Amino acid sequence: MPILVMKFGGTSVATLDRIKRAAKRVGLEVAKGYDVIVIVSAMAGKTNELVGWVEETSPLFDAREYDAVVSSGENVTAGLMALTLQEMDIPARSWQGWQVPLLTTSTHSSARIEDIPPENILRKFGEGMKVAVIAGFQGVSPEGRITTLGRGGSDTSAVAFAAAFNAERCDIYTDVDGVYTTDPRICEKARKLDKIAFEEMLELASLGAKVLQTRSVELAMRYKVRLRVLSSFEEPSDTAGTLVCDEEEIMESKVVAGVAHSRDEAKLTLLSVADRPGIAASIFTALSDANVNVDMIVQNIAENERTDMTFSCPTNQVARAETALAEMKAAGKVNYSELVADTNVCKISVVGIGMRSHTGVAAKMFQVLSNENINIKVITTSEIKISVLIDRKYMELAVQALHDAFELDKAA
Amino acid sequence: MPILVMKFGGTSVATLDRIKRAAKRVGLEVAKGYDVIVIVSAMAGKTNELVGWVEETSPLFDAREYDAVVSSGENVTAGLMALTLQEMDIPARSWQGWQVPLLTTSTHSSARIEDIPPENILRKFGEGMKVAVIAGFQGVSPEGRITTLGRGGSDTSAVAFAAAFNAERCDIYTDVDGVYTTDPRICEKARKLDKIAFEEMLELASLGAKVLQTRSVELAMRYKVRLRVLSSFEEPSDTAGTLVCDEEEIMESKVVAGVAHSRDEAKLTLLSVADRPGIAASIFTALSDANVNVDMIVQNIAENERTDMTFSCPTNQVARAETALAEMKAAGKVNYSELVADTNVCKISVVGIGMRSHTGVAAKMFQVLSNENINIKVITTSEIKISVLIDRKYMELAVQALHDAFELDKAA
Numbered sequence: 069m070p071i072l073v074m075k076f077g078g079t080s081v082a083t084l085d086r087i088k089r090a091a092k093r094v095g096l097e098v099a100k101g102y103d104v105i106v107i108v109s110a111m112a113g114k115t116n117e118l119v120g121w122v123e124e125t126s127p128l129f130d131a132r133e134y135d136a137v138v139s140s141g142e143n144v145t146a147g148l149m150a151l152t153l154q155e156m157d158i159p160a161r162s163w164q165g166w167q168v169p170l171l172t173t174s175t176h177s178s179a180r181i182e183d184i185p186p187e188n189i190l191r192k193f194g195e196g197m198k199v200a201v202i203a204g205f206q207g208v209s210p211e212g213r214i215t216t217l218g219r220g221g222s223d224t225s226a227v228a229f230a231a232a233f234n235a236e237r238c239d240i241y242t243d244v245d246g247v248y249t250t251d252p253r254i255c256e257k258a259r260k261l262d263k264i265a266f267e268e269m270l271e272l273a274s275l276g277a278k279v280l281q282t283r284s285v286e287l288a289m290r291y292k293v294r295l296r297v298l299s300s301f302e303e304p305s306d307t308a309g310t311l312v313c314d315e316e317e318i319m320e321s322k323v324v325a326g327v328a329h330s331r332d333e334a335k336l337t338l339l340s341v342a343d344r345p346g347i348a349a350s351i352f353t354a355l356s357d358a359n360v361n362v363d364m365i366v367q368n369i370a371e372n373e374r375t376d377m378t379f380s381c382p383t384n385q386v387a388r389a390e391t392a393l394a395e396m397k398a399a400g401k402v403n404y405s406e407l408v409a410d411t412n413v414c415k416i417s418v419v420g421i422g423m424r425s426h427t428g429v430a431a432k433m434f435q436v437l438s439n440e441n442i443n444i445k446v447i448t449t450s451e452i453k454i455s456v457l458i459d460r461k462y463m464e465l466a467v468q469a470l471h472d473a474f475e476l477d478k479a480a
Numbered sequence: 481m482p483i484l485v486m487k488f489g490g491t492s493v494a495t496l497d498r499i500k501r502a503a504k505r506v507g508l509e510v511a512k513g514y515d516v517i518v519i520v521s522a523m524a525g526k527t528n529e530l531v532g533w534v535e536e537t538s539p540l541f542d543a544r545e546y547d548a549v550v551s552s553g554e555n556v557t558a559g560l561m562a563l564t565l566q567e568m569d570i571p572a573r574s575w576q577g578w579q580v581p582l583l584t585t586s587t588h589s590s591a592r593i594e595d596i597p598p599e600n601i602l603r604k605f606g607e608g609m610k611v612a613v614i615a616g617f618q619g620v621s622p623e624g625r626i627t628t629l630g631r632g633g634s635d636t637s638a639v640a641f642a643a644a645f646n647a648e649r650c651d652i653y654t655d656v657d658g659v660y661t662t663d664p665r666i667c668e669k670a671r672k673l674d675k676i677a678f679e680e681m682l683e684l685a686s687l688g689a690k691v692l693q694t695r696s697v698e699l700a701m702r703y704k705v706r707l708r709v710l711s712s713f714e715e716p717s718d719t720a721g722t723l724v725c726d727e728e729e730i731m732e733s734k735v736v737a738g739v740a741h742s743r744d745e746a747k748l749t750l751l752s753v754a755d756r757p758g759i760a761a762s763i764f765t766a767l768s769d770a771n772v773n774v775d776m777i778v779q780n781i782a783e784n785e786r787t788d789m790t791f792s793c794p795t796n797q798v799a800r801a802e803t804a805l806a807e808m809k810a811a812g813k814v815n816y817s818e819l820v821a822d823t824n825v826c827k828i829s830v831v832g833i834g835m836r837s838h839t840g841v842a843a844k845m846f847q848v849l850s851n852e853n854i855n856i857k858v859i860t861t862s863e864i865k866i867s868v869l870i871d872r873k874y875m876e877l878a879v880q881a882l883h884d885a886f887e888l889d890k891a892a
Contacts, residue, residue: 084536118556124496126563133566136574137559140552144530147549151538154545162548166578167624212579 069193072102073238075204075226078112080241080300081145084152089300090241091152094199096304098158103193105233107204107226108149110141115205115219131176135206135216139165142203142222150201160199161192165206165214170225172207172215179207179215181224184232202229223284231291238288238295239309240280245299246310247272247279249476250327255468257477261325262307265315268325269295271419271453280312288312315421323422323429324474327467333363333415334386335445335457337378338393340405343370350401351377351393358392360385363415364448364455377404378446380457383411413445414463417455418470430454436473442466481605484514485650487616487638490524492653492712493557496564501712502653503564506611508716510570515605517645519616519638520561522553527617527631543588547618547628551577554615554634562613572611573604577618577626582637584619584627591619591627593636596644614641635696643703650700650707651721652692657711658722659684659691661888662739667880669889673737674719677727680737681707683831683865692724700724727833735834735841736886739879742827745775746798747857747869749790750805752817755782762813763789763805770804772797775827776860776867789816790858792869795823825857826875829867830882842866848885854878 074097076090090106097104109115118138122129146162153160168188172179189200204222207215217224223240230238245260247269252258264272266289273282279297288295294317298309315321341347348367355362364380381389386409396402423429433454437444442465446457458466471477486509488502502518509516521527530550534541558574565572580600584591601612616634619627629636635652642650657672659681664670676684678701685694691709700707706729710721727733753759760779767774776792793801798821808814835841845866849856854877858869870878883889 084533087537121496121556121560122563125499125560126567129563130566130573133559133563133574136576137556137563140555143552143555144533144549147545148533148537151534151541151545151549154542155538161542162545164548164626214576 069101069103071105071233071235072097073105073107073226073230073233073235074241075107075222075239076109076241076300077222077243078109078115079243081108081149082112084148086300087145087148087152091149091156093241093300093304094153095156095158098198102236104199105189105229105235106149106199106201107222107229108142108145108201109204109222111145114141114144132213135176135214139203139206139214139216142205146201146203150199153199153201158199159197160201161197162201162203163189164203166208166212168202170207170228172209172217174209174211174213174215176209176213176215178218179209181207181217181228184228186232189233218283220281220284223281224287227284227287227291227293227295230293231287235293238293240295240297241300242279242297243299243301244279244297245302245308246297247312247326249325250467250471251329254329254464255327255471257468257471259477259479261310263311263313263318264325265318265321265421266312267315267421267452268419269312271417271450272326272328285312321422322420322474322476323426324418324420324476325422326419326476327470327474328417328419329463329467330415331460331463332382332384333380333413333457334383334409334411335378335380335413336386336389336410337376337408338404338406339376339408340374341377342403343373343375347402348377350396354392354396354401355381355389358388360389360392364446364457366446366448380413380415380446386411412460413457414460415455415457416463416466416470417453418474419453421452423452423454432473433470436469437466440465440469481513481515483517483645483647484509485517485519485638485642485645485647486653487519487634487651488521488653488712489634489655490521490527491655493520493561494524496560498712499557499560499564503561503568505653505712505716506565507568507570510610514648516611517601517641517647518561518611518613519634519641520554520557520613521616521634523557526553526556544625547588547626551615551618551626551628554617558613558615562611565611565613570611571609572613573609574613574615575601576615578620578624580614582619582640584621584629586621586623586625586627588621588625588627590630591621593619593629593640596640598645601645630695632693632696635693636699639696639699639703639705639707642705643699647705650705652707652709653712654691654709655711655713656691656709657714657720658709659724659738661737662879662883663741666741666876667739667883669880669883671889671891673722675723675725675730676737677730677733677833678724679727679833679864680831681724683829683862684738684740697724733834734832734886734888735838736830736832736888737834738831738888739882739886740829740831741875741879743872743875744794745792745825745827745869746795747790747792747822747825748798748801749788749820749822750816750818751788751820752786753789754815755785755787759814760789762808766804766808766813767793767801770800772801772804776858776869778858778860792825792827792858798823822857824872825869826872827867827869828875828878828882829865830886831865833864835864835866844885845882848881849878852877852881
């Protein structure tokens with residue numbers, strides 16, 4: 069029998085009625101002849117409640133106990149889902165992480181998956197079981213203690229199961245109906261994509277399109293797991309959602325797949341930094357040690373052996389960055405005249421694997437922004453992405469103009 | 481190090497504050513030099529919520545999935561208790577049933593404990609851990625699936641751990657401050673007992689003094705585990721609560737230890753039953769098959785080869801008993817003229833190991849009831865107990881009169 073993995077997030081299993089609805093979707097796939105592996109999250113809100121209790125009990129908690137506590141929500145939904153399927157006369161049973169076993173490292177609260185031996189579940193499929201329900205987000209360490217994979221880890225569980233069982237596809241049921249060319253709340257012409265390449269999805273995921281965990285997309289790309297993102301609140305259909313797949317599966321792709329934006333970006337500029345070898349290394353090592361996630365970095369050409377250095381980071385890390393840099397300056401490790409922080413910016417990116425073979429995307433992007441009189445503050449590029457920082461007030465305008473210019477409202 | 485087992489029920493761990501309070505009690509015992517095994521229930525109300533979800537999902541549920549779901553509440557409190565102790569700088573960690581492992585039969589939802597290999601926990605104690613926190617109520621079957629021990633099973637977990645680790649004592653923290661000579665809500669002279677013998681506690685537990693699970697008392701008696709019942713809401717003290725122990729530890733015991741009562745008792749009488757061999761067997765086999773828990777049985781002497789047969793059972797099983805007997809009569813398997821049910825009765829019992837060596841307790845009990853003009857409807861006796869059924873309206877009067885007559889308000 070071909071194997072299908074179906075993952076239901078917290079909102080899709082938030083109540084007994086929703087679990088029943090999800091179970092019906094599982095039943096449709098069983099009827100098509102699949103053996104199904106279902107991965108469930110905790111009921112919406114439960115994990116937050118448990119995390120809250122742990123943090124209130126012990127601010128610097130023992131991550132092993134954190135994992136033992138917060139993994140319990142998934143155990144509840146796994147059992148309830150198995151019972152619901154049984155009520156529909158579908159042979160099903162639940163597995164907790166340690167029962168599979170889903171073997172992980174001992175890095176509690178953000179463990180990495182090491183292996184998922186498929187024998188136990190395959191034997192049960194061989195005995196006539198149709199659905200294996202797996203408590204997502206959790207595994208077991210070499211020491212026999214419960215581990216968790218980090219927030220959103222159920223997506224990662226799902227992809228790892230799909231890889232381990234060589235599943236035909238991994239369907240991620242969530243509360244959005246797919247991946248869009250841009251945020252529909254900002255641009256009404258945003259169009260749902262039928263397919264998107266792993267690399268594009270990765271860039272979009274890390275740019276703030278919160279559909280899938282970055283890590284699960286990386287894992288899917290590495291093991292070539294075809295991922296489908298779809299809503300559990302829409303009518304079932306074979307063409308629902310967006311398929312995240314290898315670029316070879318996407319016959320006619322546009323040069324640009326989507327326009328992403330992020331409000332959570334601040335620009336910091338160190339004015340008049342001494343321009344000598346190793347200065348960038350010491351600045352960004354200090355920021356990294358202070359847990360500042362630096363995104364874009366730009367260095368201007370030097371004049372009189374001084375230069376300006378600009379970087380961006382999440383807005384809530386600006387204070388931390390300022391403190392780290394002030395300390396470095398006080399310690400004489402770096403010399404600059406002034407640190408200017410601008411939290412009134414946003415990041416706009418165009419993403420598409422077609423950029424690898426098509427030139428002129430950057431030029432077109434800059435021209436579009438220029439036509440709207442939007443000043444570009446910082447530019448960075450990667451193989452399949454161009455990102456710019458602009459004033460935040462132009463965010464909607466920029467997204468809409470770029471969406472139009474690259475004709476993203478039209479199918480390829 | 482001597483080992484102490486401490487068990488905290490649902491009300492004692494109902495909130496983070498109460499968990500902290502319980503942890504402080506654990507800390508006091510650690511300070512005395514004990515290695516402590518703490519058994520925790522789920523937060524009050526949580527198990528009922530989970531059971532409700534399972535029953536709503538699947539009325540005839542798969543008990544294996546039931547166990548997987550309802551055991552999750554204890555996992556949460558075990559982790560939170562371990563974290564709370566760590567915050568107090570007491571080395572502690574949590575164990576779920578499968579991690580210990582607490583090995584049980586595969587009788588899901590009412591599994592029996594088979595073994596608790598102590599090696600893992602003893603090794604940790606040897607490494608400097610002071611408290612092992614155990615999720616109560618749960619174990620693991622030979623098939624590697626989660627089992628539960630039945631409602632109130634955390635008491636049983638606690639006693640089993642105390643036996644397996646040869647603990648000095650097993651302290652059961654609950655919301656009552658001990659075992660009383662009778663129900664204080666009925667008799668204001670009721671006195672808390674400092675000590676009570678296992679056999680007496682067993683009779684009182686099964687008679688409706690809901691302090692301890694009958695099964696945990698049986699287990700404690702078999703393995704001679706000294707049990708202390710005490711409140712987690714009172715100031716800690718070495719003499720708090722009631723010690724349930726071997727009768728040899730109770731130097732001066734009274735003939736009667738307590739007076740128990742039960743409202744949940746109905747009297748059924750089969751009039752004019754054909755008095756032939758095997759008739760009692762067929763009646764009570766039929767009742768047993770119908771899941772009627774028959775308590776007292778009385779058969780009158782026969783006249784004209786017909787006799788009357790009286791028995792008692794819980795009030796909510798009367799309808800089931802009537803149906804079973806009517807079916808038997810219809811099938812010609814038993815012949816009686818009429819079935820009379822009296823749900824307006826109650827059971828009063830006096831219990832005490834002293835009865836084994838002292839005569840006259842029954843006579844005194846009947847005289848006391850007679851003095852109050854209370855008519856006795858049925859009598860049964862065991863080695864350490866005399867029970868009578870009387871009209872329910874006399875319950876309080878009977879309890880108070882017997883409590884006075886046997887001077888239970890005075891210490892031995």
